[in-house]
Amino acid sequence: MKGEGYTLVICEKPDAARRVSEALSDGRPSSQTVEGTTVYRLTRGKEEFVVCAAQGHVYGVSDPADERNVYPVFDVEWYAVDAVGDDAKGASRRIDAIRRLSDGAARFVNACDFDVEGETIGFNILRYACGGKEGSALRAKFSTLTKEDLVRAFDEAESQKGQGLARAGRTRHAADFIWGVNLSRVLSQAARRPAQRYRTVSIGRVQGPTLGFLVDRERAIRSFVPTPRWSVTAEFLAGGLSFTAEHVKSPMEAMKDAQRTVENCLGSQGIVKSMSKKTVEVGPPVPFNIGDLQKEAYRAFGFPPSRTMRIAEKLYLDALISYPRTGSQYLPPSLGFEALLRRLGKMKEYSHDIDELLGMRLRPTQGRQYDQAHPAIHPTGDVPKRRLERAEASLFDLVVRRFLAVFGPNATREVSDLVVGVGEDAFRMVGQRTLKPGWMKYYGRYSKSREVEIPAISEGQTIKVENINSEEKFDEGPDRFSQASLLQRMEAENIGTKATRADAIQTLLDRSYVSGQRMEVTDLGISVFETLEEHASQVTSTELTRGLESRLEAVEKSGGGEAELLRETVRTIAAQLVGLNANEEALGNSIAMATASSVAAPELLVLGICPVCKTGKLRVVKSRKTGKRFVGCSNYSSGCKASAPLPQRGSVKPVTKPCPSCGWPMVAVFTRRVPWMLCVNVACPSKREKGH
């Protein structure tokens, strides 16, 4: 026995506490309830352990005065999160349980996730609930919740020096609170006066510049004027195979040029001017960090980044994948690639590919980003012990397939370039095909390779122009951000952290500054941003936020300098509040106007292009007079009177396919009964057939 009393282990989540206790215990750990919280008791050798869990952050920062309408607020203190209005239920009871358990403890181990947030959670519990044990507690560091990794982590646990991560985490929380609470209060109060009612209008430190990226793009989209162009393509027939090639000057900027080309080439013979082929080696992708995983999951399954994060954390807590909140794209050889692959090979869907890989030299590709605390995201080799939900199974498969792919050899692709001359005109076709799939085979359905076959043809060969076509096309406007591409932009600009970026995006959606999967900025979002841009430009400044991130990173490394950083945050915010306060009336009017329009006429749902005017969008809108919902065209003010009634009960969701009878959009109506499909067109022939 190592002295009197037991070792109290603090974990971040209840599932982690259970896994830690099972991994460390000589026999089966016993569980008991303390203050409504499950804790585990176990014996390891001669040492007695008690393992307890937080539920994420149980402490948070708040304003000691706690007066909703008062600003500025520059003093912050740490409280149990449920005491300051956070929705984390039971934090106080968990804290009470840990406090009671700490009385009998002789040693403390912080076993929260090893990153800034985990360090902050552990630090706060050890400081506030355990009576100032943050300096003497040992730190268990692990990247997976497998038995081997946990046992090693506890064998190697040691006391922390500097507490840089925790200090940086606490500073970030305090700075973000000062930033958020002051801006929220000044904006909400300004908006309340003209509107005569309270509505939270807020902007966080990371949300400001992120909203800026979206508003810049939205401005470009809303001001976009398309330009006509003509795509000219010719269809050729060679060796019984028909293929299409595009004019080398396509798209053409003038209609007359396109027409002249069509007239010149129609019914003519073409001559193959050149036919070149080259092979290209395509290397395997790099291992996943969280940003890459979020982007790939969005591409493959359409998961928003916040959903991917939630699922990945669940898989981590099931010990199926390694710690997901990592920026690392590096897989250290110490993971034991061969043993890991052999364990994964027990799953029959991967066994064949793994057998092949085991016959090769196991050297993974590595990315440029390296994180000392955690390796890149990888499967642990453990087989799922429960039936995974569909989304979980998809994400797990993606992680496994990516892990296999990084060991694969280069893929070999052939790129062909064919140019056919027709008189003075020339048409080009570019073909691509995979000669050796290499790593693509192991990445399976997630490999994105375009296969375009080019017919067997040789230079000088004469071929007939079967058809020639000129099609008027208009430029596409600027692309909207998807959640994944926005995340990528945030990463590139070093805004936020890998752990918080997805939450910042979600907050913009929750605040109605942005709507839908297409990340369309609402009038309210534009108004809030423009107001801040005019009166408090630092709030939306990318440089300022990026600078703060760099300084927080310096705190992480050195474990000092946080007081000066907070002082500077206070100075910045104070200066911004002066500008906002002086313009409160103008600020309130513009926000209230945008808020009113987004509340009174919310763009609830877009169902599709209006079949009457062909340019507007049919949307579900609510009548200001009657409060009833109906379908109306966005071009109503320009004269389109297309409208249709809707059922007033239940929820309505758009359906991607239009009505097969009339082409109008369809909706799915969900009530307590079985959901049903409805064509919104009152004059739809299908309704007459059914006798509606």
Next chain:
Amino acid sequence: MKCLVCGVETKAELCGNHRKAKDALEAAYPRWTRAYGEMDWRAFLDNVKRNPRTGQWARETAGFLEGI
């Protein structure tokens, strides 16, 4: 004064957003005349207004300019 298109308080005839949309329309007009050979300003505005790819502010501004 108020923006003649959207009614937002502004210091000029058009707010910043509709001013930029007007600039975009004026920049696009020569491209359209080059594309179709000839096209008068009103026909251009009408075409732009009906085009589903046109942005919301550009469409609103085209409608406003058409009515002048």
